[in-house]
Amino acid sequence: MSKASTTGTAWSLDPDRALPAEPRQRDIARAVYRATAELPIVSMHGHVAVEAILDNQxxxxxxxxxxxxxxxxxxxxxxxxxxxxxxxxxxxxxxxxxxxxxxxxxxxxxxxxxxxxxxxxxxxxxxxxxxxxxxxxxxxxxxxxxxxxxxxxxxxxxxxxHIRSLFDRFNIEILSTTDAPESDLAAHAALAADGWGERVVPTFRPDALFYPHHATWRDGIGRLSARSGIEITGYESYLDALRKRRFAFAEAGARASDHGHLLADTTPLAAADAGRIFDAARRGQISQGESHAFAANMLFETARMSLDDGLVMQLHPGVLRNHSDANFTAFGADTGFDIPIPIEFTRSLRPLLEEFGLDPRFRMILFTIDEDVYSRELAPLAGVYPSVRLGAPWWFLDSPGGMARFRDLVTETAGFYNTSGFVDDTRAFASIPARHDLARRVDAGYLAKLVAEHRLGLDEAVETAIDLAYNLPLQSYARRDS
Missing domain, CATH: 1.10.2020.10 (uronate isomerase, domain 2, chain A)
Incomplete structure (x- = not known):
């Protein structure tokens, strides 16, 4: 991985880190990696605060x-x-x-x-x-x-x-932030005025508005109403407000919406049932089961909305957030106590895919931390539905072993070109080039194995590596109305 200073020399990075140990495959991997090492970074699933970039912090x-x-x-x-x-x-x-x-x-x-x-x-x-x-x-x-x-x-x-100088040094071509529906997008507008409108784009993240049993839900509805300018009096005006905000995001350069639900359920509700749950939630009279049913319905409605505004739909279910109540009470969210759970996709996504899965206007990118479903469910889904792309290994799986297992489990069913290419999913700006570098090295190693086994030509391996690192992320996240 690195050359340690115990030898008396300065600490340095080994040029062959994360490449295969077998000599012939390593030689091939070096050639493949060299073709991708200096490519621009396409970072389409990030959590860096847009204000940090605007203020050049x-x-x-x-x-x-x-x-x-x-x-x-x-x-x-x-x-x-x-x-x-x-x-x-x-x-x-x-x-x-x-x-x-x-x-x-x-x-x-x-x-x-x-x-x-x-x-x-x-x-x-x-x-x-x-x-x-x-x-x-x-x-x-x-x-x-x-x-x-x-x-x-x-x-x-x-x-x-400072962050803008490093943005250029890291050769980041485009970076997506994650933004709440009620965001005024003023920082994005200011960046666009500085000529950064194609380099830093927002992503629509409405999770907090989809689970009515959460304590912050009613306040969130109030903020959505204020920002959209639509008085939310019931379910239909709530949908109207979401549509209006999605179009505002699209106009600000957004490419995608992002959904971190517990489950992948997309079962729609009759409008009357959704309205009843919505009204009960506003009175504070809702069960957790009704809330999850409403969230599933809203994933279905999100897909419907994407046909009009062109936003790519990202779904990454399967994480039980804030597993420790004591830690959450003391320190809040995002402090390491989010734990994966088993997740089911095939039946859960069928309502949505039955309705929208063959529509050329629709694009969904699926992520998971439950790697058992890669070969059983996700690769077969991505390998047949033209609207579905399989997202890169995420969170606990964006590791050398996780990325290598991903290629082994999905490629024979879905190929390379039904995947999204690499996305880094990080708040840590300084780690972005390291994460992309690791993905490029692991992919080079996997492709080198195929070349060594005479299953690919070297020219094909190089072309595929370039596509995985650069072209596929751009294509996967292209607005569907563009």
Whole structure:
């Protein structure tokens, strides 16, 4: 993965990291990887805040950049007995949980525990960023923690390490943010006025408005009404408000909507039943079962809306959010306690695909963390429905092993060209090039195996690698009305 400084030399990245160990396949993989290594990055499923790009923000200090916001990193240290508070994760409860505010101390704790990340993608991403982006020359350790901290602090203060400069350095062609329906999209408009309108685009994420049993749902409906300018008096005006906001997103450059539901159910409701549930929810009189039925209905309605506004529909179900009530109460969401569950797609998606799956105006990209369904359900679905693309390995699976298993499990049924190409799904801006680099290396290794087995020609492998890294993400996320 890297050449460690235990040899007395500066810490550096091995040029063959993540490529096959077998010598002949490695030689082929090197040739394939070279064809993709410098391609522009297409980052169509991101969570970087648009305001950070608009304001050309710096990344603060090392703890603020690498530790506190990274739920991959936090969850590993929590699993070893540390508290999120020890890592500077801010408390949200009213009990006065005290979070560490000494960011140098937080960084030391991380460096002292560097060995915990051996064999994980977190290790790959962070060492790529530390070495290649920020010029760190020592492996994180208790001995070098302060030296690394001081180097990073000075480097992060330089103008060339602010976010827009790094955007250019990383060769990012387009980056998608994730935005609530009630967003005024003003930051996107300001970026467009700066000439960045084709480089940073919004994504419509309405999950909070689809589950009426959530405590924030009624307030969300109020914000949707205010932003859309439509008085929401019932289910039909609620649909009208969503349609209007989707068109506003499309006009602002959005390519897709994004849906992180618990299940993949897309069973529609009769309008009268949906209206009854909606009205009951506004009175606070709704069961969790009714809420999930309403959410399933709204996935179906989302597909219908996409025929008019052209937004690609992303669905990534199967995560039980905030598994620990105690942690959620103390520290809120996105602190590492989201756990995958088994998920079923074939029957769940049938209502939606029966109605829209053969319509050339419709495009759906499916993600999962339950890799058991790759070969059994998802590859067969993507391998026949022209509207369906299989999204890249996501979250716990965007690792060398996860990406290699993905290719093994789906390619023989769906091929390469019924997949979306790579998307990085990250809030950690500095890790974007590392994530794309890892995907390109793993794909090069898989394609090299096919070449070595005389199942592909080298020219075909190179063309496929370029498509996976660059062309397929652009094609998969192209607006369907464009």
């Amino acid at each position: 710096s990344f603060g200090d090392p703890a603020e950049l690498f530790v506190i916001p990274d739920h991959y990193l936090v969850r590993m240290l929590v699993s070893q007995g540390y508290s999120p508070a020890d890592l500077g994760v801010p408390a949200v409860d009213a009990s006065g949980t005290a979070s560490e505010t000494d960011h140098r101390k937080i960084w030391r704790l991380f460096c002292e525990n560097w060995k915990l990340f051996r064999g994980t993608p977190t290790r790959y991403w962070i060492e790529h960023a530390l070495i290649d982006v920020f010029g760190v020359t020592h492996v994180p350790s208790s001995e070098h923690a302060d030296e690394i901290y001081d180097h990073l602090l000075a480097t992060l203060a330089l103008p060339e390490f």
